[in-house]
Amino acid sequence: MLTKIIPENCIACGLCQLKAPDIFDYTADGIVIFQEDDQLREKNIPSELEEQCLAAYKKCPTRAILIEKTTK
Numbered sequence: 001m002l003t004k005i006i007p008e009n010c011i012a013c014g015l016c017q018l019k020a021p022d023i024f025d026y027t028a029d030g031i032v033i034f035q036e037d038d039q040l041r042e043k044n045i046p047s048e049l050e051e052q053c054l055a056a057y058k059k060c061p062t063r064a065i066l067i068e069k070t071t072k
Contacts (some may be wrong), residue, residue: 001044001045001047002042002044002067002069003023003042003057003066004041004065004067004068005024005033005034005040005041006063006064006065007027007031009062010030010032010062012029012031012032015059016056016057016059016060016064018059019056020052020053020056022049022052023045023049023056024056032065053067054067
């Protein structure tokens with residue numbers, strides 16, 4: 001599953017990191033980033049983390065997280 005983040009939409013509410021701590025992290029200002037690389041804006045999420053990612057996507061109040069299903 002391809003996941004994209006839009007940091008300029010983020011309001012630093014903390015829900016994505018709470019729901020998907022293995023995927024998302026924050027800058028010093030509380031703005032969403034991917035855990036492994038703060039420069040990435042999109043990333044393929046492994047199948048074992050898809051459930052976490054979907055939970056974060058559903059809870060994001062500003063749609064700073066976008067999900068695209070990828071074909072296998």
